[in-house]
Amino acid sequence: MRERRKLFSLFSVIFLFSSTLADDVIMNKLAASLSPTPSDWSGSNHCKWTGVNCDSSGRVSSINLASKSLSGTLPTDLNHLTQLKTLSLQSNQISGALPSLANLTNLQEVYLNNNNFTSIPPSFLSALTSLQTLSISENPSLAPWSIPEDLAQSGSLVTFYASKASIVGSIPDFFDSFPNLQSLRLSYNNLTGTLPSSIAGSEIQNLWLNNQDMGLSGSIDVLQTMTQLSQVWLHANGFSGPIPDLSKCTSLFDLQLRDNRFTGVVPPSLTSLPLLVNVTLQNNKLQGPFPDFPTGLQVNLGTTNSFCNTKPGPCDSQVTALLEVAGALSYPLILAESWEGNDPCKGWSFITCQGSNVTVINFGKQKFTGTISPAIANLTSLRNLFLNDNNISGPIPDSLIGLSQLKALDVSNNNLTGKIPDFSSGVTLKTAGNPLLGINLTVGGGGNSGSDSNSTSASGNPSGKTNTNSGSTGMIAGTVIAVVVFMGVVAFVFYKCYTKKRLQKFGRVQSPPNGKEATKKGIVGTVNGYGGISELQSQSSGYNSDLQVFEGGNVAISFQVLRQVTDNFSEDNILGRGGFGVVYKGELLDGTQIAVKRMESGAMGTKGMNEFQAEIAVLTKVRHRHLVALLGFCTNGNERLLVYEYMPEGTLSQHLFDRNENGYPPLTWKQRVTIALDVARGVEYLHSLAQSSFIHRDLKPSNILLGDDMRAKVADFGLVKNAPDGKYSVETRLAGTFGYLAPEYAATGRVTTKVDVYAFGVVLMELITGRKALDETMPEDRSHLVTWFRRVLINKDNIGKAIDSTLNPDDETYGNICKVAELAGHCTAREPSQRPDMGHAVNILGPLVEQWKPSCHREEDSFSTDHMSLPQIMQRWQADEGTSTMVDDLYNSRTQSSIPAKPSGFPNTFDSLDCR
Structure with missing residues (x-):
């Protein structure tokens, strides 16, 4: 036995050595195929190469070469790196054929977007059983390819981005294979056909299928049951028919249907969706009453629709x-x-018409489908109705008997069924070519089962025998209908049970046993099978009226609880004051710390619950690793309160300017430039949302959500945070302090995203100099940081004298500081048009940070969101460095749910993943 163990150990060592050797060969091929080869990609230990992480056995687990200006190709045998979990090659100029990723069963994240790849092998996505994120967008040089059925093997898929990637053909009908899929982006391709039926049962929240070359077609009725939808982009296609009833899609906040062929009446539900903030309907052929959308909702109806009036009304x-x-x-x-x-x-x-009355409807031979509407009876002057030679089904409505002036009705050559109404003898009725029309059911063996429907009198009675057992026939029909309904119910229950089992298989959060309340010291909620709270109430019956419950899974917290955890909103717990109210520190009874923003009733004025509900919905949709999470909300009379995750290490200004009082060590340059990059990425994300036009409200302070004015979400609500070490709630204070005001805002109040760019430039100057934006203790010519720093930039030799003395940079660091100083100067240009976009700031700062630490980059495009909480990010990074064994269980159990997980500690209090 001992010899066997020794032999097994020897084989294990040999296998491990051979596997590591195989990784060496592949990594050397990769280094040779890229141009320029990363500077430190040399030597025998590839685990020490920049952007490469290995597991404890020395196998390659991640490759991160994002935004490195690389060209060249990829080796065809890249899938021999069998332990690879993350492949990040986005935003380069890599070309050639993509290698097959088949059988990389550990692979979780693939970022290949924004490159110049030319082809995709057939087995590219085969057997990727752990795949969660696939991004291949912005590869316009790809040869046409179709979405492979092999992708259905990736049952853990959460995000699939493949816009502008030369995809052709139809969308496969395999969405029942992805119980966790949240984001599907296939815009700017050449997809054709209809929406697959299986998408109706998916958990997709963000659906982007816009701008197909030839256009997707058919109806969009499948959206009716997708209650979790939040953003739908179907514009610039060939969809037709009516807009379906979307009343169940209560989470929908952005609906883009422009540039299609939609017809019919705008459904009333579309004007009353509680969270909808943006909808485009132009360049269609919609009809009926002019839709009465609520005030504040951004709507574009265009000029091509055919509404009966130019304003709301019947x-x-x-x-x-x-x-x-x-x-x-x-x-x-x-x-x-x-x-x-x-x-x-x-x-x-x-x-x-005759005069002003409709007398004839002639729909003959138009290939129409559907049914005959009973509303025809409302056209009281109608004399002739021709519906012949179509594909109309269903019965002839009995209401047509009431048309007193009707002379001719031709329904021949359709698929009509049922009995024929008893028209008067003055009506010429043609029904030939409807084999099931006028057939009566009989009971018994020898009875006449029907009659010739082609021989029908004006009275509607068939020429053959009438049925003498009408009562029995009705009973049989009722029994048949009851059986069909019962079988339908059974099938539905079976389907739901089957779906639930599939969800459990993939780690979806389950509801508490027997529907028990998920409660912990003051917050009560019944959690449904999808991780959302469907019912919430205060533990104290005396405060039930303070609690508002909204659909969409947002956590409502009673005012009593917030008053208790903040010590009755004590002055000692004030964290800061903003334009919308005061922020208090709170601590729940289980020790969880929170930040509570209490918005003053004067600032809120008469803003209604619908406005606040819309704002809550927006904040819960805005998810990014550099944005502070909204955990809950409360209403108390005219007051509105928001609950955020608490940043325990204070604000950036405390670390920069008040470090001595707080006992903080000086920030290193590495820390400062990392903070700058995080702020840039957070603001860039919010700007990208604004540019996509999905959230844009009036610029009155009481109505600000997102859009051109970022103050409410970046500065006033303090959303931007420093994710790598989770310490700082970065106070950008974009318009709250005089020193941060861009000239155009200070003089005219004009607010654009370039106001934020200016403020970001001021933040950079603070990080470089360690000085406040406005310091009245300094001499007048040095008190305003921007004015003084601009003079410093005139001669770059002066930059060394302006650098914070605690930095003491070496030559390399000094060069990097100069780059950031130049960026700060551009960001604070007097003319907004001369300032760069935040994406440019990210591109400048990214390489400076990546020199020091390899990180797992995620796609930072317009719609990128990070579905992991801060503690999960930290544990994941630790796992990549081989310092944590907890990450696999935590990551697999939490990130597969339809809503991101909560920060550490919250499971004891908020028992719903929706509170993140």
Whole structure:
């Protein structure tokens, strides 16, 4: 036995050595194929190369070469790095064929976006069973390829980005394979066909399918059941038919449907969705009443739609009836193109009038589908109705009997069913070519089962025998219907149970047993199977009226709890004051620390609950590793309170300017430039959201969400944080302090994203000099940091004298400081047009930080979000360095849910992942 163990150990060592040797070969090939080769990619120990991490056995676990200005190609046998978990090569100029990633069962994240790859092998995504994020967007040189069915093997997929990647063909119908998929981005490709039916049962929150070359087509009815949807971009396609009822999509805040072929009436639900802040409907052929959207909602209706009026209000009664008729036929485009205005007797195709009354509808031979609407009976002057030679199904409505002036009804050659109404003898009725129309059910062996529907009198009675067992027939029909309904219910229950088991298999958060309340010392909630809180109430019945419950899984906290944990909002617990109120430190009974922003009732004025609800929805959608998490909210009369995760190490200004009083050591340059990069990435993310136009409100202080004015979310709410060590709530104070005001804002109040760029430049100057933006203790010519620092930049030899004396930089660090100083100068240019975008700041600062520490880069594009909490990020980095064994269980159990996990400690109090 001992010999066997020795032999097994020997084989293990040999296998490990051979595997490590294989990694050496592949990494050397990779180094040789890239140009320029990273400067320190030499020597035999590839685990020490910049951007390369290895596990404890020396196997390569991650490769991060993002934004390195690299060209060249990738080795074809890259998938021999069998322990690879993360591959980050985004934002380079790498070209050639992509290597197959098949059978990399440990691979979790792939970032290949923004390169020049030319082709994708057929087995590219085979057997990637651990894959969670795949980003291959912005590769316009790729040869046409289709989404492979192999992707269905990646059951843990959360994010799939493949916009502008030359994808052709249809979208595979395999979305029941992805119980955790949240973001699907396939914009700017050449996808065709309809939306797959399986997408209706998915957990997708962000759906981007816009701008296909030829255009996706068909209806979008599958969206009706996707209750978790938050952002839908379907513009610039060929979708048609009516906009479906989206009343169940209560989390939807951005809906882009412009530049399609939608017809019909805008559903009332679209004007009452509680969180909707942006909708575009231009360049369609919508009809009916002018939609009455609420004030403050950004809407673009354009000029091509065919609403009956130019402002909200009912249409003419005949127009309303005809639109119902068209609706039963799924609003054919041919009708929408000519049915304009509020008078059907003025040029409406297929309609004939006498005076101002509709007398003839002629839809014959138009290939219409759908049913016959009972609303035809509202056209009381109708004489002739021609519906022949179409594909219309269902019954002939009994209401048509009431048309006293009806002379002719032709429904021949359709698929109509049911009995024929008893029309008067004065109506000429044609029903031939409807084999199931007028057939009666019989009971018994020898009874006549039907009659010739082609031989029908004006009374509607078949010429054959009538059914003498109508009562029994009705009973049979009722029984059949009951059985069908019962089987449908059974099938639905089975489906839900099956789905639940699949979700449990992939680690989705489960509900407490027997629906028990998830509660901990003052906060009570019943958690549903998707990790969202469906019912919340205060533990104290006396405060139930203070608690507001909104759909969407946001955590509502009673005012009593917040008053208790802040010691009745004690002055001793004040963390800071802003333009919207005071921020207090609080500590829950389980020891969890929180920051509570109590917005003053005067500042809020009469702002309604819908406004506050929309703001809560926005804050919970804005997720990024450099933004502080919103954990909950509360209303108390006119007061509104927001609860954020607490940054325990204070603010950046305390570390820079008040370190002696607080006992903080001086910040190193490495720490400072890392903070600057984090601020830049956080603000860039918010700017990208604003530029996508999905959130834009009036610029009145009570209404600010996001958009051009970032003060409320970056400065006033202090969202930006320093993620790598989690210490600083970075006070950018973009418009709250005189020293940060851009000239155009200080003089005219004009607010754009360039105001934030200016403020960011001031933050850079503070980090470089260790001086406050406005210091009245300094001489007048030095008190205003920007003015003084601009003079320093005139002669770069003076920069050394302006650097914070605690830095004491070496030559290399000094060179980096000069680069940041130059960036600060550009950011604070007097003219907004001369200031760079925040993306430029990220590009400048990124390489400076990456010189010191390899990190796991995520895609930092317009829609990038980080679905991990700060403690998870820290544990993951530790795991990459081989210092933690907890990460796999934590990461797999938490990040697979549809909502990001909470910060450490919150599971004891907020038992819902939605509070993150």
